[in-house]
Amino acid sequence: MRSASLLFAVALLAACQKPETPEQASARMSAESDSAKTAIDAANVRYARHMNSGHPDSIAMMFTEGGLMMGPNAPTVAGRDSIRAMMTRMPLPPGATLAFTAVDVAANGPIAIERGSYTFSMPAMGRTPASTMTGKYLAHWHRMGGEWQIAAEVWNDDAPMPAMPAARK
Numbered sequence: 001m002r003s004a005s006l007l008f009a010v011a012l013l014a015a016c017q018k019p020e021t022p023e024q025a026s027a028r029m030s031a032e033s034d035s036a037k038t039a040i041d042a043a044n045v046r047y048a049r050h051m052n053s054g055h056p057d058s059i060a061m062m063f064t065e066g067g068l069m070m071g072p073n074a075p076t077v078a079g080r081d082s083i084r085a086m087m088t089r090m091p092l093p094p095g096a097t098l099a100f101t102a103v104d105v106a107a108n109g110p111i112a113i114e115r116g117s118y119t120f121s122m123p124a125m126g127r128t129p130a131s132t133m134t135g136k137y138l139a140h141w142h143r144m145g146g147e148w149q150i151a152a153e154v155w156n157d158d159a160p161m162p163a164m165p166a167a168r169k
Contacts, residue, residue, distance in 0.1 A: 033112070045100075047059065114139040120132070
């Protein structure tokens with residue numbers, strides 16, 4: 001009987017609450033977005049540090065259990081174990097650096113979408129000169145247990161596609 005009374009009280013309170021106005025929703029989402037951006041900026045610093053230091057386990061743990069990594073010209077890598085394995089097989093070369101800049105973050109409750117840019121620099125290696133690539137990315141984040149984790153990320157670089165070879169006659 002006691003649990004039925006408690007359920008009735010919770011249902012009554014929920015029924016009495018007024019729905020959020022558009023202005024209230026906008027203010028709430030703006031505050032949530034600002035808070036998420038601060039946390040995601042810090043996560044991006046950790047992500048770059050793990051990439052630059054060759055820590056595939058730490059990178060994989062930044063993703064949700066079923067997280068997706070969707071890089072250019074490659075199949076989707078799904079799940080922490082696959083992300084860890086891929087990062088182990090393809091570490092950054094020594095001296096290479098990766099940096100992220102979140103351009104904006106939109107959050108609503110435990111979900112956030114981040115749009116940003118990245119810079120990837122490679123030192124000179126043998127006959128290969130030093131180079132820098134820039135690109136953009138989208139990341140879908142979930143807040144789980146108070147921590148933002150990557151549910152999916154997709155990126156590509158800003159370089160134009162190579163020219164297509166001339167058609168044979």
